[in-house]
Amino acid sequence: MGAHVVPSTIFPKTYVMSAWNHAHTRFEAEVVSLEMEGNLPHDLHGAFYRIQPDTMFPPIFDDDAPINGDGNVCCFYIKDGTVDFKSRYVRTEKYIVERAARRALFGRYRNKYTDDPRVRNVISRTTSNTHVVYHAGKIMTLKEDGPPYEIDASTLETIGFVDYNGTFKAPTHTAHPKADSETRELVGYSYEAKGDATPDICSFTVDRNGYITEEVWFQAPWACMIHDFWATKNWVVFPINGLKASEELMISGGEHFYWDETLDYQLLGVVPRRGAKPEDVRWFKTGQGCYSHTINGFEDQDGKLVLDANVWTDLHFPFFPNSKGEKFTTDRTKTRAPILRYRFDPKGNTDVVIHPERVVLDGVYEFGRVDDRQLGKPYERVWTLHVDPTKFSSAESAEQGFNTLLMHNFRTGETQKYFHGDDITFQEPVFVPRHEGAPPEDGYVLVVVDLFRENLTNLLVFEAQDIKSGPITTIKLPLKLLDGLHGSWVDGKDVDAASKVPFRDAWAKH
Template identity: 35%
Template sequence: MPFPATLDYMGLNKPVGQEVSIKGLKPSEGTIPADVRGAFFRAVPDPQFEPFFVPDTALSDDGMISRVLFNEDGTVDYDIKYVQTPRWKAEHDAGRRLFGRYRNPYTNDPSVEGVEGTVSNTTPIWHAGTLLMTKEDGPAMRIDPATLDTIGAYDFGGALKSKTMTAHVRVDPETKEMFVYGYEADGLCSKTMSYWWTDAQGKLVREQFFEAPFCSLVHDFTITQDHAIFPLQPTTADLEIVKDKGPHWVHKPDLEYHLGVMPRYGDVSDIRWFKGPKGVSSFHMMNAFTTPDGKVHMDHHVTDTIAFPHIQADSGINVPPSMLGGGFQRWTVDLSSDSDTVEVTPLGPPGDMPRIAKKDEGRNYSIGYYCSMDPQMKGPPVMGGVVGAMFSALLRKDFVTGAISGYNLPPAHGMSETVHVASSEPGHEGWLVAIVDHELGPDRYEHAVWIWNAGDLPAGPVTKIPIPTRMRPQVHGWWVPMAEYRTATAA
């Protein structure tokens, strides 16, 4: 059976379905900076089998864990394997797709009733020497960082009670604690959320449950040194609709975006809910910080409505990517006031996939980076990724001066999210590393790892390392320095 002729399975999104191992790759341009030694883990959706529910979404595709390993000798190894979730195993054994509509178990083949349905295709997470692959609709899956083999579902030694774990955790750079949440934490379409944190060794310290104002697609959250922030966008789930084999998510243009703010180490009974603009959407937070005047500031990428085509279709919305509006914004709430409103401050042009230096997590910071689109592109964007078009620009925001600088990719090039690599040189901003795809013609692509000096994006990449195999776009990635990687893989 062929895959559907939709954006989710055409062009750069054409399924590859291959586990690959390539050793000893070398740069075609420039040299790899000495700081860039370690593992760049990537989450890559890639389906084993064609869907039987059409239209489908790439968000339903099986997860693959990819590793770009920058060796001490200056060579690079590339490896990718399927995450063998219970769903992957059931479908692999059957030789066909058994799970139906996106996140709707009532449309599945009866043979997989009760089988965990997460595909673990969104974010690789590294903490305390443990590598996890995550998607927010189920448990994390632990991966062997050396072999990339799947070890199994991970519940923090049996301590975690939440049925779900976010794909976006936050790690404090000083305490090394990891802060985590899960939504639909006790069941499908539930308003119940879970919030927990671990110590530096990965041991779960405290898990708490609370009821959100509505069941929201809470894709990301963020922390400050004093607070945890839960962003509820107005994309909601209704169990009766799901039972009727309808969509899991419907976007509500007339519903306010909600922010829940609580003390980072406090009790969930202390959450205060604030209301932002109606109908807006945001999936990724760059950072947040608390100031001495009692204000909490959150920087994120906002669109005027939901960006995902399948959710738009299920919500009766039809807004192309070029018309989504919004931009990079700072939202501020005042904890010293009785007001429940959000102050919105524009920061920059639209974009997504934000990145900061790990040392700045939860702090009042000066520099951030994100992907965007070249406003003067010569030719159409490279089609691919979960929203249908790849990014064509990389931006640097200076929060001290307000300046924005960046780099526009050449025509027919697209990029995925970067990772930031710290520099050993005092005063150096470090490096940004990403996979860049070049469209050579119909269904013809070449792929390479590009490295930029984070403090001088307009100068262009300092290094390019070709990867000679067909690659599908990633969702998110994680950088692990070589010392941490070697310690974990030698254990």
């Protein structure tokens, strides 16, 4: 596909992962006191932050990757039984210079060699479009190709880069750090940590005050997309897949990654969480597939690692080429993403291939979330999205995506499903504790739904352990949100701590 010589005002019709995203919304909005149906828990106080890639200008390349959109962060603020909404673009360096030019200036996804010469001195080309998290009094937007940005919790105004008080030196930062609810630490990592297509990884821990206190640098056997990982009490585990980075491909004007379809295994890199040295890293082989998102991991009573994830059986990003340069070679009718559970000794024999202990759920599952207070600890339930092919009424609706919300209990085997109706799909769920100090997994689940017929978006609230009964509250947006990637619930007291002024006071002044 060619590049535009003259800036176009028309977005090309390209692959966007979901039929819902064919339109580009490109707005910032504020709605006070959203319309609701049902009973919203009156004592629920906090904010649900989520972020979506939303390309501001037509891309330079017609076949641009759909994950290359500008980060547009949205907030549902809940207090006293009412809900307010606000959305705002993250003012990244990329966004600022392109808005001034009123056109796209940055080229392909994570490929600086395809950028307009005028922006080659920009410090970071990240779109900061993948996740929103809270740590050490800051709301941060994240994408794995650059440093985090801090935004104000109430106005959503961009404050600037986060460098953990000068202790963060790597050029990239994971979009999926893991918060430890006991130590109040944030465990994270950087990959391609010494530049594009380098195999270097930096594993680090940020303390409750926002300073890096643990750090180890090491190299993976090859450079690849490491989108997510596991962190337990004593270990961090990095999944290494066949979506490999190639500087040669980038220099030639191609994509950042290619899929090595000849690779018949993946790797798990196990690293001590504390006091690690490069020589401590141990590499275990696992079966063929493509790691994407993890669910949770912990250590059992025998010290073995228990790791849960949905693992794709083939490339899940078909817009990246294979080793022959061919795109869209994945057979979507045969590709699955089952939820697998691994259990193995982190000090065991690395010559032994690690196979899943069991297939927990077979089919296509993604965006699994848990009670974040249980990250790195034994837990029971996951809330995840599922493609149920029996629910599609037509070939057109089959292109829509995740049509089922599912809760699974790993201990009892109980599975609950909820289908909201034809031509309706779900975005990533998020768990909300019922109140401070509530028992594990006691609370609510919030999930954004796409209403194809109405071309609108709703936010649904469920009793977390009874999703089969349907939502207890439907919160109606008078507009459409694109499919987001990830988000977080932030308790009201933490929202206040990360705001310049009280939330609704700030909104009243804008």
